[in-house]
Amino acid sequence: MSHAPQPLGAPVVRREGRDKVTGVARYAAERNLPGCLYAWPVPATVPRGRVAAIRTADALALPGVHAVLTHENAPRTREPDDPILAVLQNDRVPHRGWQVALVVADTLEGARAGAEALDITYETAAHDAVLTADHDGLYTPETANGGYPAVRERGDVDRAFAAAPVQVDATYTIGPLHNHPMEPHATTALWSQDGRLTLYDSSQGATKVRDSLATVFGLRPDQVTVVSHHVGGGFGSKGTPRPQAVLAAMAALHTGRPVELAMPRRHMAAVVGHRAPTVQRVRLGASSDGTLTSVAHEISTHTSTVKEFVEQAAVPARVMYGSAHSRTVHRVAALDVPSPSWMRAPGEAPGMYALESAMDELASALGLDPVELRLRNDPAAEPDSGKPFSSRNLAACLRDGAARFGWNDRDPRPAVRREGPLLLGTGVAAATYPVYAAASHASAHAAPDGSYRIAVNATDIGTGARTVLAQIAAHVLETPVENVTVDIGDSDLPDAPLAGGSSGTASWGWSVHKAATALVERLGESSGPLPAAGVTVTADTTDETAEESPHARHAFGAHFAEVAVDSRTGEVRVRRMLGVFAAGHILNSRTARSQFIGGMTMGLGMALTESSSLDPVFGDFTESDLASYHVPACADVTGLEAYWIDEDDPHLNPMGSKGIGEIGIVGAAAALGNAFHHATGVRLRTLPLTPDRVL
Numbered sequence: 178m179s180h181a182p183q184p185l186g187a188p189v190v191r192r193e194g195r196d197k198v199t200g201v202a203r204y205a206a207e208r209n210l211p212g213c214l215y216a217w218p219v220p221a222t223v224p225r226g227r228v229a230a231i232r233t234a235d236a237l238a239l240p241g242v243h244a245v246l247t248h249e250n251a252p253r254t255r256e257p258d259d260p261i262l263a264v265l266q267n268d269r270v271p272h273r274g275w276q277v278a279l280v281v282a283d284t285l286e287g288a289r290a291g292a293e294a295l296d297i298t299y300e301t302a303a304h305d306a307v308l309t310a311d312h313d314g315l316y317t318p319e320t321a322n323g324g325y326p327a328v329r330e331r332g333d334v335d336r337a338f339a340a341a342p343v344q345v346d347a348t349y350t351i352g353p354l355h356n357h358p359m360e361p362h363a364t365t366a367l368w369s370q371d372g373r374l375t376l377y378d379s380s381q382g383a384t385k386v387r388d389s390l391a392t393v394f395g396l397r398p399d400q401v402t403v404v405s406h407h408v409g410g411g412f413g414s415k416g417t418p419r420p421q422a423v424l425a426a427m428a429a430l431h432t433g434r435p436v437e438l439a440m441p442r443r444h445m446a447a448v449v450g451h452r453a454p455t456v457q458r459v460r461l462g463a464s465s466d467g468t469l470t471s472v473a474h475e476i477s478t479h480t481s482t483v484k485e486f487v488e489q490a491a492v493p494a495r496v497m498y499g500s501a502h503s504r505t506v507h508r509v510a511a512l513d514v515p516s517p518s519w520m521r522a523p524g525e526a527p528g529m530y531a532l533e534s535a536m537d538e539l540a541s542a543l544g545l546d547p548v549e550l551r552l553r554n555d556p557a558a559e560p561d562s563g564k565p566f567s568s569r570n571l572a573a574c575l576r577d578g579a580a581r582f583g584w585n586d587r588d589p590r591p592a593v594r595r596e597g598p599l600l601l602g603t604g605v606a607a608a609t610y611p612v613y614a615a616a617s618h619a620s621a622h623a624a625p626d627g628s629y630r631i632a633v634n635a636t637d638i639g640t641g642a643r644t645v646l647a648q649i650a651a652h653v654l655e656t657p658v659e660n661v662t663v664d665i666g667d668s669d670l671p672d673a674p675l676a677g678g679s680s681g682t683a684s685w686g687w688s689v690h691k692a693a694t695a696l697v698e699r700l701g702e703s704s705g706p707l708p709a710a711g712v713t714v715t716a717d718t719t720d721e722t723a724e725e726s727p728h729a730r731h732a733f734g735a736h737f738a739e740v741a742v743d744s745r746t747g748e749v750r751v752r753r754m755l756g757v758f759a760a761g762h763i764l765n766s767r768t769a770r771s772q773f774i775g776g777m778t779m780g781l782g783m784a785l786t787e788s789s790s791l792d793p794v795f796g797d798f799t800e801s802d803l804a805s806y807h808v809p810a811c812a813d814v815t816g817l818e819a820y821w822i823d824e825d826d827p828h829l830n831p832m833g834s835k836g837i838g839e840i841g842i843v844g845a846a847a848a849l850g851n852a853f854h855h856a857t858g859v860r861l862r863t864l865p866l867t868p869d870r871v872l
C-alpha cells in the first residue's frame with residue numbers, strides 16, 4: 178500500500194455516499210424479491226374502544242388481494258418484550274391509528290384498495306388525549322426513561338427559592354413532535370422452507386430486532402436474520418423494533434410469500450413513536466451576583482395506556498449547574514394516545530429548552546450577561562451525584578463560541594436592533610448529552626494479501642458508521658483506511674447494540690478497537706506467511722462497558738444564534754447559528770461536522786417549524802404528514818457553523834470519544850428562543866415560534 182495511514186480524526190469521505198446518491202444502495206423496501214407481495218396496514222379510526230366486526234369479503238374479492246389479516250385470523254404470537262409489538266392479537270383499540278388489519282396483495286395499489294374496501298365497525302369508549310399541567314391522571318413514576326430516578330431532591334428548594342433575592346418562575350410548553358425520517362419504517366419479510374425468518378428492516382439496531390422478533394415468533398435468535406444495510410434516518414423511532422416488522426413477518430407466514438410493508442407516511446405518527454409533549458416549570462433562585470442557590474425543574478408529560486414511557490426532561494438539570502438546593506421531578510399521565518418513544522436527544526432536547534430559556538430569563542432579571550451567568554455557575558463536580566466530571570469543557574465552549582460569534586460586541590438591551598421592519602437579536606444556550614456505551618462484539622480478519630476485514634452488526638442511519646469504524650481499525654492496524662473493509666448492517670454479523678443514545682461509535686468502535694488490537698498481537702506472535710484462510714479474531718466488550726465509572730461523563734456545548742423577526746408577518750428567520758462542542762476526540766472531522774450541523778438543524782426545526790397537536794375530539798395528531806408537519810427546508814438552514822474543542826479524556830473508551838449524534842440539537846432551540854427575546858423584548862415560552870404565536 179502506498180498511502181500512509183491517516184490519523185484518527187481525518188475527514189475521510191463516507192464509504193457508501195456514492196452508492197446512496199446513485200441508487201445502488203438498497204433500503205428495506207427495495208429488495209424486489211421474486212414473488213413479493215405488498216402489504217397495507219389499516220389504522221383504527223376511533224380513539225378508544227374495540228373492533229366489533231370486520232367484514233373482509235369485499236376486499237378479498239378485489240383482483241390481486243391475497244389476504245386480509247385481522248385479530249381473528251392473524252398468526253398468534255408470543256408476548257413481545259415491547260407491548261407495541263402485540264399487533265392483531267385481540268380486538269382492543271388503545272388509540273386511534275393502532276393497526277387493526279393488514280391487507281396483502283400483488284401490488285401496493287391493490288393492497289391499498291383492499292384496505293379501503295374493508296368494512297370495520299367499532300365499539301367506542303370515552304377517551305382523553307390531551308395533556309394539561311394539572312391533569313388528574315398525572316402520577317410520579319418510579320423512573321423516567323433511561324432508568325433515571327423520577328425524582329431527585331437536595332436541600333430545601335422551597336425555602337431557598339423563597340429566600341432568593343432574584344427569582345425566575347417560568348413554565349415552558351412543547352407539544353408532541355414527530356421523528357419523520359425520510360425513509361419510512363419498512364420491512365420485507367421472507368420465511369424459508371426450514372422455518373427461518375429473514376427480515377430486511379429499516380432499523381437502528383438489527384441485533385435487537387432479531388431478538389425481539391425471535392421472541393414474538395417463538396424462534397431461537399439464530400433462526401432469524403435481520404438485514405439493515407442502509408437506513409434512511411430514524412431519529413430514535415427505529416431504535417426499537419416497530420409493528421411493521423411483526424406485521425410483515427405475519428403476512429409472509431400467512432401467505433407463504435415474501436411480503437414488503439412500507440409504512441404510509443400518514444400512518445407513521447401513530448405507530449412509530451413520537452416525542453411526548455412536556456409542560457415544564459422551572460424555578461431558579463439566585464443571589465444578586467448570579468450564583469444559583471436553588472434549581473427546581475418539574476415536568477409533566479404523557480404516555481399511552483399501552484406502555485409507560487417518561488421523557489426524562491428534568492435529568493439535564495441534575496448535570497448542568499451547581500446549586501445547594503435542587504429538585505427535579507417527572508410526572509406522567511397515561512392517556513389514550515399513541516405510544517411515545519425515543520426522539521432526537523430524548524430528555525435533553527426538551528429539558529434543555531426549558532432550563533436554558535430560564536437561565537436567559539435569570540440573566541435578564543440579574544442584568545448579567547448570559548454567558549457570564551453560565552460561567553459563574555459552572556460546577557466543579559456533577560451536582561446531583563457529586564462525581565467528578567471525566568471532562569467538562571462547557572466554559573471553553575462558551576468562551577470560544579462567544580469569540581467566534583462576536584458575542585462581546587452585543588448590545589444587551591432587547592428590541593434595539595432594527596433593519597426596517599425586521600427586529601434582530603442574538604441568543605446563547607448551553608448543551609449537554611450523556612456519554613453512553615453498550616457491550617458490542619466485533620471480529621477482525623487479516624487476509625494473506627495484506628488487507629483486513631472488520632465485521633460488527635453496527636447500523637449506518639446516515640452518520641457514516643462504516644467510515645469511522647474503518648478509521649478506528651486502520652488506526653490500530655497502522656494501515657491505510659482503504660485497506661480495511663467493514664461489514665455492518667446484518668444480524669448474522671457479531672452482535673452489536675443500536676445506533677442510538679449517541680453511543681454507536683463508542684460501543685461498536687470499542688469492540689473494533691479491541692478486535693483489531695488482538696489481531697495485531699496475534700499477527701505479531703506468528704512468523705511467516707498467513708494461512709490461505711487468513712487469521713480472524715473476535716472481541717467482546719461486555720466486561721469493559723459494564724464497569725461503573727467513578728466519573729460523570731457528558732459531552733457539552735454552546736450554541737449562539739441570531740434571528741430576524743419580521744414585525745409585519747411574525748416570521749422568524751435564522752441568520753446564523755454557531756455551535757462549539759466538547760465531545761472527546763473527534764474521530765472524523767467531516768462526518769462529525771455533518772452530525773453537529775444536522776443536530777442544530779433539528780433544533781432549528783424544534784424552535785421554528787415543527788409543530789404537532791393532539792386533537793381532543795379525534796384523539797389523534799392533526800399534523801400527520803410532511804405537508805402539515807414542517808421540517809426545515811434548505812432555505813431555512815443558512816449560516817450554520819460547528820466547531821469543537823478536542824478533549825483528551827482518558828475515562829471514556831480506547832478512542833477517547835464521546836457521542837456526537839444528539840448534542841447538536843440540545844440547547845439549540847433555547848438559543849433561538851433567547852435570540853427571539855433579544856430581538857423583540859417578548860418572552861414566548863411555547864414552541865415553535867410560528868407567526869400565529871409571534872404576532
Ligand code: MOS
Nearest residue numbers: 413520521677678
Ligand atoms: Mo436516538 S433518539 O438516541 O436514537
